Amino acid sequence: MTTADHVDLTGWVEQTRQGIVEGRFPARAFNDQAVFDLEQSRLFSRAWCFLAHESEIPSPGDYVTRYIGNNNIIVARGEDGAIHANLNMCRHRGNVMCKSEMGNSSHFRCSFHGWTYKNSGQLIGVPYMKEGYEGRLKRKDWGLVEVRVDTYEGLIFGTNDPTAPSLDDYLGDFRFYLDLYLKHGEQGCEVHGPPDHWLADTDWKICAENFAGDGYHTPVAHQWGFNLGYFPSSGSTHSQGWAASIPGKGHGIGLGHSPNFPAFGGFPAELVEDIKSALSPEQVEVFAKTRTAVGTVFPNLSFLMQPFSLIPGEPGVRFVTMRLYHPVGPGRMEMYSWCLVPRSASQEYKNAAYRAYTLAFGQAGTFEQDDFENWTKVTRSAESTMVRDVDFPYVMGMDSVRDPEFPGPGHVVTPYVNDTNFRNLWRRWGDYLADEV
């Protein structure tokens, strides 16, 4: 075993929580075995973790395999249309049931001794039941280990904590902002296809923070894009916009604004009407003034919506990417990255939005590439012994008061360039690590 369970982080966690309030966060958090282990046992075992989008399993029997922490989970659409999530492990001797990432099956049969389950997880077949078990095994006691699931606007989440609050309660007022990505018309959104999936020597928290609204990095990390004329904002106006966070929940979103940027710019006109009809007047007002919306659902699910053109200077299309940062070790993660498209849009628009996504934020995306280059370097720095006790500053917007005019919920401050969302994100992370949730 290489786990560091014996390392007592109690003092460090308390010191870190105090630091967050005062505007500091320790480098060590981004690459440390003991911190990783504590996150696995106290955070990913208790939070609502994103599993899949409903459009990935539209028909009875469809399934995908995903993770909650280090647990491989089968997410399946039952024959009755209900969504089931179960640990991908045979209850007999622990073999992996589904070895594929996706497929369709009404039943799962273990390739070791042949125990067979409905895709709901119910055990229905045991070879040599009479001859071998002689009545000592009750099938109903040995179904797959079930995971509690719930959905919001097509997003399927699971939690291993039976005492966790409802998903609606967990998401809280962040649903107001999530709708900006998900309610693109009465029919909502769908995935354009299976996600990009890659491995990176990067800590999941760096991504979660960046997508919680790091408007600050854009002019430098993506400077080439400004150089080639990709952005409607310039260095001098880029700080405009809002940072909205949901106190006590950890969720946060950055809303970038450009002067003179047309309301709903990048959407076809007929889609705009459909979107407006699906949203509240307050949501429409926020949406209309948003160029870039970049947000994180605590802990590790993020969204970005942005207009983007294939060729700099041409009118862009809005694309939405949804990404999940799956931690696989200290400073190491798997990235799942989807493109979401409005279900009611024309195929032509869906394809155009997808191409914009691949050029900008897929694995070969011109913006994605630079982000991961920076993030692997942050991760590498974080493991060096000299930074064991080094903090980073999180003091932007410490004294900001809520923008009284802003129609959306939560703690909403301006400008877009802000650490407020990050302090909120790490406060919630600290609550979980301290086991105070």
Add this chain to the structure above:
Amino acid sequence: MVQTTSGIPRETKSDIEEFLYREALAVDERRFRDWLTFLADDIRYEVPVRVTREANAAWELSPTSRIFDDDRDTLEVRVRRLETDFAWAEQPPSRTRHYVTNVLVDTTDVAGEYLVSSNCFIYRSRGDSPTPSLYSLFRKDTIRRTDDGWELARRWAALDQSLINAHNMSIFI
């Protein structure tokens, strides 16, 4: 005239192989502007997303998801990006080596266009990292004879990994 088993003149096959090697060399020597001259104006450049599926599944390579989904204009954007001082993913640049093997050439319905399959192994080293990114791919290219020589009209390359062991894909395939 000596022909391959698919009825292609050996000389043609040899010319196409040399074209592929020179194209790979332009990328490996980071002569990206030069590399663009190997590409047809109507090039399609595609790398599908691979998914781990059962043997009897309808597809393993997604019909809709792409890692690269480029045309001439967007490849030009990628090169222009690399020509700025701010393409951090390639600053300092990756050292790449493309190993192109198992080249097979077949005719197509279009005169002068050949379907060229090959295996491609890419070694990519960055900085002082002792662990390179290794990309193993099967390529199905369309290569066209023009009055000015050969050009790449389509590159279709499928990675053998479904979970790709690289923090980004900032190179050309």
